[in-house]
Amino acid sequence: MSESLFDRLGGEAAVNAAVDIFYRKVLADDRINKFFDGVDMEKQAAKQKAFLTMAFGGPNSYTGDDMRKGHAHLVERGLNDTHFDAVVENLGATLAELGVSADLIGEVAAVAETTRNDILGR
Amino acid sequence: MPIIAFEDQEYDCGPAETVLDCLIRQGVSVNYSCRAGVCQTCMMVSTDGRPPAESQVGLKDTLKAQDHFLMCSCVPEQKMSLVRPGSDGVSYDATVSSLDRLNDDVVRLRLERPDGYEYQPGQFLNLKNDQGVARSYSLASIPSVDDFLELHVRHMPGGQVSGWVAERLSVGGNVTISAATGQCVYMPGRPEQSLLLVGTGTGLAPLLGIARDALQQGHVAPIHLYHGSGDARGLYLVDVLRAMAEAHAPFHYHPCASRGVPPEGVQPVRAADQALADFTSLAGWRVFLCGREDMVKAAQKKTFLAGASMQDIFADPFVETKLAEA
Numbered sequence: 001m002s003e004s005l006f007d008r009l010g011g012e013a014a015v016n017a018a019v020d021i022f023y024r025k026v027l028a029d030d031r032i033n034k035f036f037d038g039v040d041m042e043k044q045a046a047k048q049k050a051f052l053t054m055a056f057g058g059p060n061s062y063t064g065d066d067m068r069k070g071h072a073h074l075v076e077r078g079l080n081d082t083h084f085d086a087v088v089e090n091l092g093a094t095l096a097e098l099g100v101s102a103d104l105i106g107e108v109a110a111v112a113e114t115t116r117n118d119i120l121g122r
Numbered sequence: 123m124p125i126i127a128f129e130d131q132e133y134d135c136g137p138a139e140t141v142l143d144c145l146i147r148q149g150v151s152v153n154y155s156c157r158a159g160v161c162q163t164c165m166m167v168s169t170d171g172r173p174p175a176e177s178q179v180g181l182k183d184t185l186k187a188q189d190h191f192l193m194c195s196c197v198p199e200q201k202m203s204l205v206r207p208g209s210d211g212v213s214y215d216a217t218v219s220s221l222d223r224l225n226d227d228v229v230r231l232r233l234e235r236p237d238g239y240e241y242q243p244g245q246f247l248n249l250k251n252d253q254g255v256a257r258s259y260s261l262a263s264i265p266s267v268d269d270f271l272e273l274h275v276r277h278m279p280g281g282q283v284s285g286w287v288a289e290r291l292s293v294g295g296n297v298t299i300s301a302a303t304g305q306c307v308y309m310p311g312r313p314e315q316s317l318l319l320v321g322t323g324t325g326l327a328p329l330l331g332i333a334r335d336a337l338q339q340g341h342v343a344p345i346h347l348y349h350g351s352g353d354a355r356g357l358y359l360v361d362v363l364r365a366m367a368e369a370h371a372p373f374h375y376h377p378c379a380s381r382g383v384p385p386e387g388v389q390p391v392r393a394a395d396q397a398l399a400d401f402t403s404l405a406g407w408r409v410f411l412c413g414r415e416d417m418v419k420a421a422q423k424k425t426f427l428a429g430a431s432m433q434d435i436f437a438d439p440f441v442e443t444k445l446a447e448a
Contacts, residue, residue, distance in 0.1 A: 010181075016180075019430050019432070020426075020432060023191045023426075023432065024426065024427060027423065027426070027427060028427065038419075041422050041423065041426065041432065041435075041437075042432065042435075042437070043162070043163075043189045046160070046161050046162040046163075047155075047161055049160050049161070050155070050158070050160040050161040051178070053156075053158065053160050058158075058347040059159070059160075060156055060157075060160070061156060061157035061158050062156060063387075066155065070155075097133075109135040
């Protein structure tokens with residue numbers, strides 16, 4: 001059996017290396033940072049880590065329903081495909097900065113893509 | 123089978139069952155989200171010893187040292203007693219050992235340290251007045267040196283607790299305090315890491331405790347303390363902090379006052395702005411932010427964007443209601 005995506009990326013250490021870079025990019029991105037105004041940054045950083053772990057193919061127990069409930073208040077505030085695309089773009093840029101190959105970035109983006117409809121409440 | 127004790131009930135935990143699964147199975151209302159040891163929503167505190175190492179993976183060092191753990195990655199081997207984070211548990215009686223004014227608004231209250239009272243500098247406690255009304259105050263003292271607990275109390279107009287402290291409490295009087303809680307504390311182990319401490323008003327109290335603790339524990343890298351006030355008259359302990367900077371090479375003190383013409387040696391800008399102007403990259407720094415909620419929240423974001431890791435930013439916002447009613 002071939003090594004999992006999570007292991008090929010470097011496992012938990014890769015998540016730890018990525019989380020600050022990714023969260024900084026999101027906060028600096030005017031297309032999406034309004035959704036993070038006023039949130040508890042420490043709790044949000046832990047959630048970013050949970051998201052990265054999931055997108056990296058790592059251990060998680062999130063269901064589609066969890067994703068819907070967790071983002072429903074943001075969908076009400078106008079969260080749409082362009083915002084989802086911006087997050088995936090920041091995710092790709094984070095991994096590129098860490099020297100991850102384009103192939104692996106594509107695999108991560110594909111995992112993130114599986115959550116699109118649940119996150120956008122469709 | 124291990125027993126889980128939580129909020130006056132005991133629960134049987136099955137073999138290989140996590141604490142979270144055990145409590146959910148038995149209908150206990152607790153917070154959780156990812157169930158994979160990452161999101162930290164299901165964090166609890168063990169009150170009877172160190173939780174299993176695997177249940178503390180990814181937590182800040184301060185939380186690990188205070189026996190916090192994640193229920194979803196904790197399979198207990200023996201009985202565990204849990205409380206929710208921030209529970210302050212038992213209370214203590216303490217005697218006032220001194221009371222003095224540090225400026226027009228701030229009173230320094232020192233209490234004899236009750237037997238068995240443990241805390242880390244920078245943590246806070248709840249102080250109750252004679253009517254049982256409680257407010258939170260941070261600790262400026264350090265247990266390795268001081269035999270007293272030091273609190274800085276801002277006297278708020280009409281304040282139920284601060285008014286009582288400033289106007290009616292006297293030396294020899296008794297007060298009731300809670301155990302100390304909070305994660306805005308210095309952890310030893312990285313003495314070569316630069317420290318940035320930014321506080322407004324009585325946010326100086328925890329920062330003073332943290333700075334003294336770091337020096338006491340042999341911190342060698344620079345420790346920069348920025349204390350801000352709207353008006354220069356709101357600054358306090360200026361001479362003490364200047365003397366501390368003279369006596370300890372790593373310690374640097376930067377008083378700031380954003381309104382009016384400040385006296386010699388005081389910067390005419392907000393403390394957080396001055397700190398971020400002096401140090402444009404905070405990569406590798408450890409940052410402590412205490413005081414007004416709006417300042418702390420804004421500075422948390424700015425210091426993170428300036429390169430400090432989220433794991434290295436410790437924020438203690440004094441929430442507005444707390445200030446308004448204090």
